[in-house]
Amino acid sequence: MRQSKLFCKTKKEGFKTAEAISHRLLIRGDFIDQLASGVYSFLPLGKRVHRKIERIIREEMTALGAQEVYLPILTPKRLWETTGRWEKIDPPLFKLKDRHRKEFGLGPTHEEVITELVRTRIKSYRDLPLYLFQIQAKFRNEMRSTGGLLRVREFIMKDLYSFDREKEEAITFYKKVKRAYFRIFKRCGLKVVCVKADPGTIGGELSHEFMVLSDTGEDSVLICSKCDFGTNIQKFGKKKTCPQCQNRLIKKNCIEVGHIFYLAEKYSRAIEANFIDKKGKKNKIIMGCYGIGLGRLMASIVEVHHDEKGIIWPIEVAPFQVHLIPLSGKKVESQSKRLYQDFQAKGIEVLFDDRADITPGEKFADADLIGIPFRIVVSEKTLKKDSVEVKKRSEKKIKLVKIKDLSRSLINLC
Ligand SMILES: [Zn+2]
CATH class of the missing domain: 3.40.50.800 (Anticodon-binding domain)
Structure with a gap:
């Protein structure tokens, strides 16, 4: 690419209000442009980085045996009501009405849509396990969207959903995804800590978050000063020593870059997604879901890889x-x-x-x-x-x- 033709106008000064260093540098380098609060355009340099991150994620998802789909962003109220989430995730669910006064939500996540889709196609244990993912725009009606790509109202997310026959099979896959996530973040030049987390409004029985240590992060974790132990602060309370090696735990600010959930039967029960097992008995499909926000991941890379002059992209995600x-x-x-x-x-x-x-x-x-x-x-x-x-x-x-x-x-x- 000839730089004389590149659609990019670098700036000497970033936004005065920009708190996060990634926001300042991505704006100054003209990777992104803010259209409204929490809403960004990706310009050619930014789009190139984003596409590299997509490629890494797509490769790792495919290696897990997952198939790519594309689900609608515009999702009917009736589907959200099957799980009670029309009320429960408002906020941050973006709601709107069409010209016939029918209500819709702009999907912040797609458990209902995909479970409904799978329900109509999966009948027998022979159809399982099944893994589906998409890389697609998501919406969140955030109260406060500052910090550039770290907290946005529209963003691209990779969401993977797993459908298994029994708990053991599902947990084995959950662990495989965990390892794939470590590979994804490593290829993006990031060292992450994986901590047990609160499943929140997604729900389920087990959940982990992947955290990048960074001073600008709004979350915090306790990490061990010696070994690789890390934990969510809410989960761990006031304890000061590591349960693995008894060394001191230190509080660190961090950015959440990935979140995974073992959902068990939460959605398959509500939406009646069943299958017939080997003995001819009807069972609920066992599910999991696994997310990564790509814009936030891109910003986190900048938070970690920069100096006073600008960004230092790791080779695999460089524009x-x-x-x-x-x-x-x-x-x-x-x-x-x-x-x-x-x-x-x-x-x-x-x-x-x-x-x-x-x-x-x-x-x-x-x-x-x-x-x-x-x-x-x-x-x-x-x-x-x-x-x-x-x-x-x-x-x-x-x-x-x-x-x-x-x-x-x-x-x-x-
Ligand atoms: Zn330790």
Whole structure:
């Protein structure tokens, strides 16, 4: 991508009201644009990052044997009433009426819709287990939406639903999802703690939250100063020592990036989603549900990976892998164009800063703000040594690399 054509206008100052660092940096880098409180547009750079996160999640869901579906956002009141949630999750359920005065909710979650769908198709134990997921817009009528992508009213969520024949089978899958979640967050460059949580209005018998430790987080957890133990504060009360190793527990602010629920029969009982087992007996389908908010995950990555100059994207979610920056000079221009084409041919994603009338200082400042993992500078000086300057966004040191070795070493690094 040529930066002269990129739909992106970086800003020197973020919103004055923006409290979260991720909000300031994503606005300044023009990854997102605020349309209304808690409602954001994703601009090309932001959309590229979002798509990378989607890809990671989709790969891990598929590896679990889950199939992708797409359920409507506009959901009829009658369905919410089958579980009593028309009242129970208001707020944050967004409610509206159509022109025939029929009431609808904009889905904040889809247990009722998917259970109804499965009820009409699953008859026998041979149809189970079944795992379905979607990546789709969700709505929440929040009281207060500040903090950028951390607390929003419209957002994209991955929601996975599991349908099993018995508790043991369901719990085995629940544990598999837990491991898949750790892989997803790791690939996004995040270290998370998984803590037992309150099932809230989703309900069910067992629930875990995945927390990224961050000072801007609105939640808090107690983590062990020595081992990997972590717990929700409400659950644990005033205890001070770790139940696993007796060391001290420390309170940390955190951001919830994932939440999983073992629902048991809560929805299948209300919606009468049954199956006939091996002995010909009618049983309730055993369910679980598993969510990740993608925008919030993106913001959490920025909360963890940044410095005073801007964002430092982990390679797998970066909008581009390489930021190619030519300084002035005829030879520099032709050589950097050649490199640009060469990278593209080799499948390296490159943002080529071909903008005229921009000082090197401004180019470097934008590169630091946008946070692409590798910066390559081509100048008269470097070309005298048949080389370019390579700098990792996460490191201070600059390396001179011979042009003939460049693609090979980049492919290894990307
Ligand atoms: Zn411990």
